[in-house]
Amino acid sequence: MGDVLHHLAYEGQRLSEADMRTPLPGEFALTWEGVSAILSAAWKTDKKELKWALFVEIARQVRSTSDGAYIFHRKYGTPDRYKRYVRLEHLFTAEPGSTWGDLVEEVIETLKDPKQEYGWGLEPARQHEYANSAITYRRDVATAERRIRRALLSRWLRLVPLVVMPLVLAVLGVGNLWPADVPDLHTFNIATIAMVLVLVVVFLAGFFLRVKNKEHGVRSVFLLRRDLEIIHDRWILNASKTRPTTERRDGYREHIPRVIDRLRRDTRFYRRIHNWFQWGVFFASVGTTATTAFWDTPQPGKTILIVLGSFLAFATAVTGYFKFRERAYNLQQTADQVEQHATAFDLGIPPYADADAAVNLERFAENVETLRMEQRKREQQLEQPHQGQADVI
Structure with a gap:
């Protein structure tokens, strides 16, 4: 030059x-x-x-x-x-x-x-420190969530025996006070005592599965959830002080695949529930017709018809109230749209064909958040009665 x-x-x-x-x-x-x-x-x-x-x-x-x-x-x-x-x-x-x-x-x-x-607000040492803090945060969250699940399991393992044990003991007492009403008292006593022993083992398992802390002793589910909220609050405070907006925006694109996976996972969950209920309705309908045709006597046809009819009413009410198919459809639609925007952003095609990468990333974040907001509105619409759905929209 x-x-x-x-x-x-x-x-x-x-x-x-x-x-x-x-x-x-x-x-x-x-x-x-x-x-x-x-x-x-x-x-x-x-x-x-x-x-x-x-x-x-x-x-x-x-x-x-x-x-x-x-x-x-x-x-x-x-x-x-x-x-x-x-x-x-x-x-x-x-x-x-x-x-x-x-x-x-x-x-x-x-x-x-x-x-x-270029918006680099962190020195190399602080970038390394921030990366370590992010790893520590994710590890602490995973540990806290695992402890919460263990505490919930322990609570249920202790609660169920406490509720069922009095009923089993009451049945055992009634059977022995009025043995004439029991066809085989020996077998009856063995079965009830075995059930009592199972409940005791379940209770002891729940007792030993309690979450303990060396400093504070046994931790309840409420305290564990509070600890998890404290971890989130500390991370938000740390990130707001050490990570500039440009860094958070750069990491947003890397977070999208997990958003898509979560949407698709929820889609499969609701679709699976809907399909199970639909198959149950199909078999119950066919069973009702077959039972009516094959059994002329009141029993056992009447009992089968009562069970099948009750299940039909229950399945119809549940699917109509919770709307599993509509929820799965909305989640699938949102996941497809978010994935479409992510692919367009990676390939640099419209609407992300601008020469400035920062503009494309800002536009991408805005579009994805708009799609997620629309998804939440559709979820709220499903929760509303028919007369209130127009207001939600």
Whole structure:
């Protein structure tokens, strides 16, 4: 790039006043090769602004003939995390009378402060600290959720025997006080005593499964859930202080696959429940017809008809109230739409074909959150009675 880059290419030389004042050629056009030459030679000068640009490099040109490229800073970013999309016209605009000094000054002025220019708000040490804190947070959440599930299991294992045990003992007492009503008292006593022993074992298992803490002793489900909320609150406070908006927005795209998986998992759950009830309705309908045709006597046909009719009424009421099929359909629709936006964002096709990656990411986050909000509205609509559904919409 003329005399200026010639001086920058040799160690020990500095920009002279003559170089600074040398006019640019009339047909001058800045290229990314020229920007790379200025940045690679930055350490050979005594200018503080050029030393700032020592770690700035061109990560990837959008196309070989394009005037735009992604750049990164080795100290505040890595080559696989491209930052801002920059055009050459933003680095330098040639005007009549522009000199080589104007060129270098403007290029370095644009790239001199990577923390402000590209939104890196964390030093490398703090980036490592934040990554460790994120890993610790996820580990603590997983541990807290596992302890909550264990506490719930322990509570149910202790509660069920306490509720069922008096009934079993009452049946055992009645059977022995009035043995004439029991066909085989010996077998009856063995069965009830075995059931009592099973309930005792279940209760002891629940007792030993209690969640304990060396400092606070036995932890109830309420206290464990409170501890989980404290973990979430601490993480939110830590993230709001240490992680800038640009970093949170970059991580949003990586969070979307888990959102899609959760939507599809809920879809399969509701669809599976709906299908089981539908198969039950089918078999109950066929069973009712077959029972009516084959049994002329009141028993056992009457009992079977009562059971099948009760199940039909129960299944119809449950599926009509909870609307499992509609919930599965809404979740599947949202998952497909979110996945469509994620694919379009990754491929850079409309509506994410803008030259500025930050604009595409902002638009992507806005569209995904809109879809999730619409999904929540549809869920609320299913919970409302018919006269109130229009208001929810």
